[in-house]
Amino acid sequence: MPEYDVVIVGAGPAGLFCAANLAPAKVLILEKMKLPGRKLLLSGSGQCNLTHAGDVKALSANYGDHRAFVKPALMAFSNQAAMDFFEKHGVPVQTNENGKVFPVSLLADDVLDALLAACDEAGVEISYRESVQSISPKGGGYAVQTPVATYQTKFVVIATGGMSYPATGSTGDGYPLAEGLGHAVIPPEPSLTPVYVADHILRDLSGISLSAKVTIWHDGKKLITRDGDLLITRFGYSGPVILDSSRWMRAGDVLKIAFTPLPPNEVDALLKERTALSGGKLVYNLLSGLSCPERLLRALVFAAGIPEETTGAQLTAKMRGALVANLTDFPVSIDRPGDFGVAMCTAGGVSLTEINKKTCESKIAPGIFFAGEVMDLDGDTGGYNIQAAFSTAFVAAKKILQMLCA
Numbered sequence: 001m002p003e004y005d006v007v008i009v010g011a012g013p014a015g016l017f018c019a020a021n022l023a024p025a026k027v028l029i030l031e032k033m034k035l036p037g038r039k040l041l042l043s044g045s046g047q048c049n050l051t052h053a054g055d056v057k058a059l060s061a062n063y064g065d066h067r068a069f070v071k072p073a074l075m076a077f078s079n080q081a082a083m084d085f086f087e088k089h090g091v092p093v094q095t096n097e098n099g100k101v102f103p104v105s106l107l108a109d110d111v112l113d114a115l116l117a118a119c120d121e122a123g124v125e126i127s128y129r130e131s132v133q134s135i136s137p138k139g140g141g142y143a144v145q146t147p148v149a150t151y152q153t154k155f156v157v158i159a160t161g162g163m164s165y166p167a168t169g170s171t172g173d174g175y176p177l178a179e180g181l182g183h184a185v186i187p188p189e190p191s192l193t194p195v196y197v198a199d200h201i202l203r204d205l206s207g208i209s210l211s212a213k214v215t216i217w218h219d220g221k222k223l224i225t226r227d228g229d230l231l232i233t234r235f236g237y238s239g240p241v242i243l244d245s246s247r248w249m250r251a252g253d254v255l256k257i258a259f260t261p262l263p264p265n266e267v268d269a270l271l272k273e274r275t276a277l278s279g280g281k282l283v284y285n286l287l288s289g290l291s292c293p294e295r296l297l298r299a300l301v302f303a304a305g306i307p308e309e310t311t312g313a314q315l316t317a318k319m320r321g322a323l324v325a326n327l328t329d330f331p332v333s334i335d336r337p338g339d340f341g342v343a344m345c346t347a348g349g350v351s352l353t354e355i356n357k358k359t360c361e362s363k364i365a366p367g368i369f370f371a372g373e374v375m376d377l378d379g380d381t382g383g384y385n386i387q388a389a390f391s392t393a394f395v396a397a398k399k400i401l402q403m404l405c406a
C-alpha cells in the first residue's frame, strides 16, 4: 500500500494551496478530473478575482453567518498574504475600483499555473482521474480508497469543493466522505445565484444594469436589505446585489427593489415640484436625474398603470403614489433562486461546529482536515470564496506540519 504523510482530496484552489504549503511532507493530491482547478479557471469570468483588498479585519463580514468561523483563518493568511504569494510566484496582481483583486494579466490560467508551480517546488505528487470513494481509520492514520488503489496516510485534507457547476468536478463528494467519518452535513443549497421571478414584467429590459437596493421579504417579514449593482436578465435579476443576497432567498419570497436611492417622500416631493414647474412634460421626462435609465423609467410608469402619453399635469395623486412605489419599492415575486448549474457557490456543507476554526481539523476524527468550499462556508462575490479556500488551506497545512514535526 503506497504511504504518504498527507493525502489531499481535490485539486481546486484549496487542495493545491494546502499542498503547496506542506513541504517537506510527502504529499499526494487525488483529483477525480483529468485536469486540476477547473472551477478556478472559470472564476471571475476567466480572469480570477482571487481576493479582495482592504483591512483584513473587515473581510470576515462578507461570509454571512459564518464570519466568526473564518476570521482566525483570514487573520492567519490574509488577503495581503495572498497577493504577496502570487507576486512572489510571478503573477503580479491589481485591484480594481471595487476592491476586487485580479492578476494583471486577467488570466485565471496564470493563477492556476502559479499554484501548480508552487506544488511542484514542494515536491507534491498529483494523481488525476482518481476519485476518492472512502476514507477509513487505519494503522493510527487513514486508508484512502479510490477505484485504482488504497493509500495509507497520517493526515487527510478533504478539499472537494461544493456542488455548484458540477461539470467542474465539484459534485458534493466530500459530504458522504465526511459523514462516513462521523461529521454532520448542513444540506447544501445553491448560493451566489441569479434569481428567477414570476410575471417578469421588466423582461424586455434584460441587459440593463444599475445601482439599486433590494429587500427580501419572507412570510411578510423583512429579512435583509442590500445595496449594489443589479442586472435585469431575461428570466429575472442578477448582478452582485442579487448574487450576494441569494443565500437568503427562497421560492415564494418577495423581493422589493428600490431603483433610486431617494426615499418615497423625496421622490413624491420631486415629482410634485417638477410638475409645478413643467406640467406639460411626459411623466417619465419629469424623472430625469434619478440615475435610472430612461427605458426603465418608461417601463415603471407603464407598470404603474399610467398611459405613456400622460403629462405631469394629468398625473392624479393615485397614479403618483403607484409610480413612487414602483421606483422605491418595486415588488417582485421570487419563482426560484438559480440551481447548482448556475450558482457560483454552495451554502451548507460540512458543519462548522465539528471543525476547529483555528486549524480546520476535525474535532471528531483527529488527523482529518477540511479546506475550502466543502465546509458550510460561503462568501459574497468579490474574491471572498477563493480567499477562504486559501486561508483555510493554509491553517490546515500549518497545523499538519506542526504535528508532523512534533
Ligand SMILES: Cc1cc2nc3c(=O)[nH]c(=O)nc-3n(C[C@H](O)[C@H](O)[C@H](O)COP(=O)(O)OP(=O)(O)OC[C@H]3O[C@@H](n4cnc5c(N)ncnc54)[C@H](O)[C@@H]3O)c2cc1C
Residues within 6 Å of the ligand: 009, 010, 011, 012, 013, 014, 015, 030, 031, 032, 033, 036, 037, 038, 039, 040, 042, 043, 044, 045, 048, 049, 050, 051, 130, 131, 132, 133, 159, 160, 161, 162, 164, 165, 168, 169, 170, 171, 172, 173, 174, 343, 344, 345, 371, 372, 373, 374, 382, 383, 384, 385, 386, 387, 389
Ligand atoms: C462561474 C464561477 C465563477 C466564480 N468566480 C469567483 C471569483 O471570481 N472569485 C472567488 O473568490 N470565487 C469565485 N467562484 C467560487 C470559487 O471558484 C470557489 O469557491 C472555489 O473554487 C472553491 O475552491 P475549492 O478548492 O474549495 O473547491 P473546487 O474549486 O470546487 O475544487 C474541488 C476539487 O475537488 C475535486 N473533487 C471533488 N470530489 C472529488 C473526489 N471524490 N475525489 C477526488 N477529487 C475530487 C474536484 O474535481 C475539484 O477539482 C466562482 C465560482 C464559479 C462557479
